[in-house]
Amino acid sequence: MTERKNIAIVGAGLVGSLLSLYLAKRGHKIDLYERRPDQRQFAEDGGRSINLALSDRGWRALRGIGIEEEVRQVAVPMHGRMMHDDKGNLSFLPYGKEGQFIYSVSRAGLTVALVNLAEKKENVKLHFNRQLTHLDVRINELQLRNRDTEEVERIKPDILFGADGAYSAVRSEMHKRELYDYSQSYLEYGYKELTIPPAAGGGWQLDKNALHIWPRGNYMMIALPNIDGSFTCTLFFPHKGPLSFESIKTETQLFAFFQNSFADAILLMPDLAQEYFANPVGSLVTIKCFPWSFEGKAMLIGDAAHAVVPFYGQGMNAGFEDITVLDQMLDNFTGDWRDLFERFERKRKPDADAIADLAVLNFIEMRDKVADPRFLLRKKIEAKINEKYPHTWLPLYSMVTFSDLPYSYALETGRKQDEIMELVMPHIQAPEDFGKQEVQDLLHKLLQEEERLK
Ligand code: FAD
Numbered sequence: 001m002t003e004r005k006n007i008a009i010v011g012a013g014l015v016g017s018l019l020s021l022y023l024a025k026r027g028h029k030i031d032l033y034e035r036r037p038d039q040r041q042f043a044e045d046g047g048r049s050i051n052l053a054l055s056d057r058g059w060r061a062l063r064g065i066g067i068e069e070e071v072r073q074v075a076v077p078m079h080g081r082m083m084h085d086d087k088g089n090l091s092f093l094p095y096g097k098e099g100q101f102i103y104s105v106s107r108a109g110l111t112v113a114l115v116n117l118a119e120k121k122e123n124v125k126l127h128f129n130r131q132l133t134h135l136d137v138r139i140n141e142l143q144l145r146n147r148d149t150e151e152v153e154r155i156k157p158d159i160l161f162g163a164d165g166a167y168s169a170v171r172s173e174m175h176k177r178e179l180y181d182y183s184q185s186y187l188e189y190g191y192k193e194l195t196i197p198p199a200a201g202g203g204w205q206l207d208k209n210a211l212h213i214w215p216r217g218n219y220m221m222i223a224l225p226n227i228d229g230s231f232t233c234t235l236f237f238p239h240k241g242p243l244s245f246e247s248i249k250t251e252t253q254l255f256a257f258f259q260n261s262f263a264d265a266i267l268l269m270p271d272l273a274q275e276y277f278a279n280p281v282g283s284l285v286t287i288k289c290f291p292w293s294f295e296g297k298a299m300l301i302g303d304a305a306h307a308v309v310p311f312y313g314q315g316m317n318a319g320f321e322d323i324t325v326l327d328q329m330l331d332n333f334t335g336d337w338r339d340l341f342e343r344f345e346r347k348r349k350p351d352a353d354a355i356a357d358l359a360v361l362n363f364i365e366m367r368d369k370v371a372d373p374r375f376l377l378r379k380k381i382e383a384k385i386n387e388k389y390p391h392t393w394l395p396l397y398s399m400v401t402f403s404d405l406p407y408s409y410a411l412e413t414g415r416k417q418d419e420i421m422e423l424v425m426p427h428i429q430a431p432e433d434f435g436k437q438e439v440q441d442l443l444h445k446l447l448q449e450e451e452r453l454k
Pocket of ligand 1: 010011012013014015016033034035036051052053054130131132133163164165166167168169191234282301302303304310312313314315316317318319
């Protein structure tokens with residue numbers, strides 16, 4: 001039994017609120033500080049994406065505190081990608097094998113469910129409207145501005161977790177120390193959220209069990225279903241340039257652009273102009289930093305440690321997996337927090353870097369390649385290889401989404417698979433070609449070589 005600590009968590013977003021439950025389970029006294037008001041007073045979250053793709057890594061962490069079934073009740077399964085071409089034709093690409101789905105969940109709904117659970121714990125105290133404004137990491141002293149009274153509170157917890165997101169104030173203070181590695185890189189694309197409302201008589205206006213994509217080369221729109229019959233669409237579009245957020249200034253320009261690029265979607269978007277001009281443009285950033293901890297006193301977790309662009313739908317899932325990994329380490333904890341934090345960050349950093357890189361690569365795939373028939377053929381062939389060699393070949397998407405294999409392993413294995421597919425695809429013009437003897441022999445040889453290299 002290790003000593004019970006006073007732990008402060010800054011940020012009651014998805015990761016901070018789930019972390020409070022895991023740490024409370026181990027008997028620590030938790031204070032959870034959140035800059036914003038209590039989200040339970042508001043229906044939805046403006047500006048950021050209002051639904052998220054939840055997959056196996058995220059489910060695993062929710063299962064660990066017994067909330068999996070409750071969340072599943074309000075989650076919409078998405079079986080694959082539904083591509084909308086510029087003529088309105090649809091094609092469907094399953095995400096995995098039969099029975100393998102990702103789920104669309106409400107960001108606000110999930111956060112509220114976690115906060116409700118945290119509130120029920122005797123040893124968790126919630127503090128809303130408290131913004132971390134200053135931190136002295138050497139002595140773990142925090143200054144929090146009470147946004148109701150404008151008073152400043154000072155606290156000195158034993159342990160501090162920074163779960164305060166991509167623009168973390170905890171990380172900014174760590175950053176001021178020597179030997180701190182930090183990088184941030186923005187995509188030249190931003191995003192804007194729009195809505196397809198439910199059908200007049202109720203229900204969904206598009207297939208509800210799919211993630212819809214309108215890939216258009218230089219930009220794209222996606223739509224994820226909500227439980228109320230609506231879809232949240234996200235337009236990923238360059239910030240600047242001839243066709244960009246900057247270039248569309250009037251309703252006429254907006255409708256001309258949508259009519260040209262998303263003709264089947266515009267029919268379903270009665271509030272397009274109002275939403276387009278009212279909703280903010282979000283930015284897309286990758287943040288890498290190291291170390292994540294400071295002298296066994298403070299630790300970053302979730303987006304604060306590793307913000308990734310959203311194209312693999314893994315940011316939250318990766319943050320939740322941080323908690324699963326930390327919790328496993330706490331099973332054999334000796335009481336040495338410095339040792340724990342250093343082992344944790346050494347283990348997670350390569351995986352966080354890998355999912356950051358995979359997310360950028362997937363942007364290119366979603367925006368560009370899913371409209372390419374050769375790419376779709378390759379995906380079909382990969383599914384056949386997986387069927388034939390289930391223990392040797394797991395498609396990259398499945399490793400990331402439907403397994404708990406380390407992200408770094410998935411990235412490396414994906415690169416090897418790319419090399420093999422480069423050699424196999426020239427022999428394939430149609431799915432049936434997979435059965436050809438020359439293809440089978442070549443594949444067998446390449447996989448054997450791969451095994452020998454391991
Ligand atoms: P956040 O959710 O950012 O929460 C941080 C919390 O800290 C906030 O509540 C904030 O108010 C609070 N805070 C910040 N500063 C302070 C301060 N100084 N003092 C006190 N409190 C503070 N991930 C997926 O897994 N699947 C998806 O489909 C997906 N889609 C996405 C789509 C978009 C457009 C974007 C932008 C992201 C998407 N993500 C997705 C990523 C996901 O949103 C993040 O990874 C996730 O929200 C990280 O959770 P977090 O708790 O670490 O940070």
